[in-house]
Amino acid sequence: MPVTTLKSAQKFEDKGHAEVEFVGFRYTGDASMKADLDIRERAGYNGPAKFQQGQVYLALLPTYLDPNHVENANMGVHALEARNDFEVIYDAKRLAEALLERNYLPPEVFYEGFDRYKRKKLFEKLSLDDHGRVFGKDDEEPYRDGLRAIAGIERDEAAEVSQQRTDEYIQRFSRSQAADIVRTLQAPATDPPFEPSDHTIDELEAKLETDDDEKWDDETLEVLYVAEQNGDDRAGARNAIEDVLGDSVETDSVIDLETAGLTDMAEFLTRFEPDVVETTVAEVTGEE
Known part of the structure; x- marks a missing residue:
C-alpha cells in the first residue's frame, strides 16, 4: 500500500498555490472491485485505478488549489468528496489503523532512501515520532508502537509471535516442502472406520x-x-x-493444498506448537 502523489501537487504547494495533505480514501460502493480512471484524473491519485471495496488507499492529495494559478482547481479531495461511492479519511487514528491493518510500512516513507516530502507529510499528519530510517523488519517496531498509540490499539504480542513464525516458515520452506509438512500435520491421528x-x-x-x-x-x-x-x-x-x-465440527481444521499458497500454509503451521512443527519437519524432510 504505497503512499502516492503527483509531482505537480508538490510543485504547486512549493509555490504557495496549493495545500497538500496526507489522507486515505476507500471505495464504499456495492461492487467488490471498482475500476475508475476518473479518480486518477480528477483526484490526482497516482496509483492503480482499481479499488477494492473497503480497502483504504493512502495518498498526498490537494485539499486546496488556488484557482488564480491552477487551471483545474477542483482536482484533489474535492473530486472524491463529490462522489457518493468514496469516503475520504482525514482522521489520524483511522489512518494509523489502516497502516497497521495492512501490516506494511511504505518503504518510500520509512525505509532507507525514503521520499522526504512524503515522509514529512505523513509524520506531520500523524504526529509520529521520528526514530530514524528503517533498514529491516526489526527497525519497524518503534514506528509500529507509535502507530498503535495513535490508533489506540494495544500491542498483541501473541499475534506478533505468530507473524514472526509465519515469516520464518515462508523464508525456510518451499511451497512443496510446506505442503508435505501440512499434509502430515493435518492427517488424522487414527484411521477412519471406513473411507x-x-x-x-x-x-x-x-x-x-x-x-x-x-x-x-x-x-x-x-x-x-x-x-x-x-x-x-x-x-x-x-x-x-x-x-x-x-x-x-471444526470445518477449518485442514486447508486445500491444491489451492493454498505458501503464505496460507505457513500461517496454518502457526496453529501448532513450534516443537510439534519441528518434529514433523524432521520426519518429512530429514532436517535436524
Whole structure:
C-alpha cells in the first residue's frame, strides 16, 4: 500500500498555490472491485485505478488549489468528496489503523532512501515520532508502537509471535516442502472406520444414521470429516457429516493444498506448537 502523489501537487504547494495533505480514501460502493480512471484524473491519485471495496488507499492529495494559478482547481479531495461511492479519511487514528491493518510500512516513507516530502507529510499528519530510517523488519517496531498509540490499539504480542513464525516458515520452506509438512500435520491421528470416498453421498448418509444408543462419537466423526476433506472433498459428504456432528465440527481444521499458497500454509503451521512443527519437519524432510 504505497503512499502516492503527483509531482505537480508538490510543485504547486512549493509555490504557495496549493495545500497538500496526507489522507486515505476507500471505495464504499456495492461492487467488490471498482475500476475508475476518473479518480486518477480528477483526484490526482497516482496509483492503480482499481479499488477494492473497503480497502483504504493512502495518498498526498490537494485539499486546496488556488484557482488564480491552477487551471483545474477542483482536482484533489474535492473530486472524491463529490462522489457518493468514496469516503475520504482525514482522521489520524483511522489512518494509523489502516497502516497497521495492512501490516506494511511504505518503504518510500520509512525505509532507507525514503521520499522526504512524503515522509514529512505523513509524520506531520500523524504526529509520529521520528526514530530514524528503517533498514529491516526489526527497525519497524518503534514506528509500529507509535502507530498503535495513535490508533489506540494495544500491542498483541501473541499475534506478533505468530507473524514472526509465519515469516520464518515462508523464508525456510518451499511451497512443496510446506505442503508435505501440512499434509502430515493435518492427517488424522487414527484411521477412519471406513473411507467416506468409497461411498456415494446417499450411502454415507445411510451409514451415519444410527439408533440413539448406537451414535457415532464426535472423535470418529471428525476423523471421517478430515478423511473426506483430504480425499474427494465433496460438499454433500461434508454436509452429511456436519449434520450429525452439529456444532462440534471444526470445518477449518485442514486447508486445500491444491489451492493454498505458501503464505496460507505457513500461517496454518502457526496453529501448532513450534516443537510439534519441528518434529514433523524432521520426519518429512530429514532436517535436524
